[in-house]
Amino acid sequence: MGMGARWGIATSIPMTTDLLTLTQWLSPAFPLGSFAYSHGIETEIAEGRITSADDLQDWLEIVIRRGTGQSDAVLLMRAMAGEDMLAYARAMAASKERSEETEAQGAAFAKTLGALGTAQHAGPLPVVVGEAARQLDLEPTTVAALYLHAFASNLVSCAVRFVPLGQEDGQRVLTRLKPAIAETVEAAKGVSVCDLRNAAFLSDCAAMAHEGLVARMFRT
């Protein structure tokens, strides 16, 4: 018997509980090790191309709208809808470190979920989160939006530590990225895996160049 029935509480409780579950999965406290991955931003900062909050925002806008953000949103939403996205997600990896970034976090996510009593196989992070979210009574757009928010929030936090930027500057960038996240998720609705696209060419180059950085704080 569920808690809601026991306390005689009406039906919105499962959804609230599911939203809390999703928030828990995507919070920085959930042990994915995300803080170690800069998605190539470390290269841009180290080489002096991202030096301000504005530079960071311009970079992340494209990464979210036209790069990893939109492809991850599509992969997650298709996986949540029941499609097998494993091979597609792996084929979309732009470099060795990008592959490690998404696979390592996906494995950590599955492992933690396993420890919480939910069996989930490993794989690229958006696929693993999408598959796990099938059990939640939430709109795919809600799941994808919170996923992208966690992705953006982690990259902002990388930049705050490494540019460095003030905490408030970082939060200002994250606030300004809300339309990019919301519009990307909305545009990803109903997009098939054949229509994945990518315009973030220099973001992919930055991810590759990261492999050659001599002094590195981040793993990607």
Added chain:
Amino acid sequence: MLDTSHSSQVKLQRARGRGHIGVRRVGETVKVCDLHQSGCAKVMIPRAYGSTTEAVFLNTAGGVTGGDEIAFSAEVGPSSALSLTTQTAERAYASTGAPGQVSIDLTVGQDAHLNWLPQETILFDRSNLRRKTRIDLLGEATLLAIEIVVLGRAAMGETPKQFQLSDHRSIWRNGRPLWIDPLELDADVAAAAAGLGTARAAVTLVYVGRDAEDKPRPHVPGLHSSAWDGRLVVRGAFADLWPLKQALLPYLKTLKATIDGGPLPRVWQM
């Protein structure tokens, strides 16, 4: 002032073309076993040497514009090798309405090798090109493929203010996706820092094979590389085609020699 508004209403002659080549191994040599060409698509076979055949695709329409439909395909039989290139740069001209469509479908048989080394694609102002390149590898087939996209012709002082490019490249092994590179650019996103920034020429090279991680890597400024899981990917964005080719060609020559021991196609020699 001349009234040019009627030009967009003129029903333009739309180019159609289909070109196909199939090769297979016969004893120690690779022979052309299938050849088809229609419309503006031509397939030329300048030479065959030893175990590799070279073929060249040509679009006699001289470029791609709105409504055009051009399809090239190739099939490389088991244990054979083919080097494919294009006769000239592909030019995407100004389009009104529908995009120009190009499809490239290449199949590489068991233990076979394909070099897909087309010349650059030049995007003119108001061009709208939609290209799909699908390469299917069977069994242990290997592949060296390259795509170069150039925004206008810098030497001619051209920079496209407006364009649409959808250049979807995918490599499959035994029907499963192995590498998907769905480049989609327009003038705004290309100018963004994470797009192409100030660069006007971009190259993507991929080698697929078990030994990808042992292949030579480029060590010149501007070319970045990564190898994992049976694939080597090289990318670079440059101010223009000339510096791109200067950086790329010596590396491409070295890399190709380690793959099939052969020279670059004649059209690639600077």
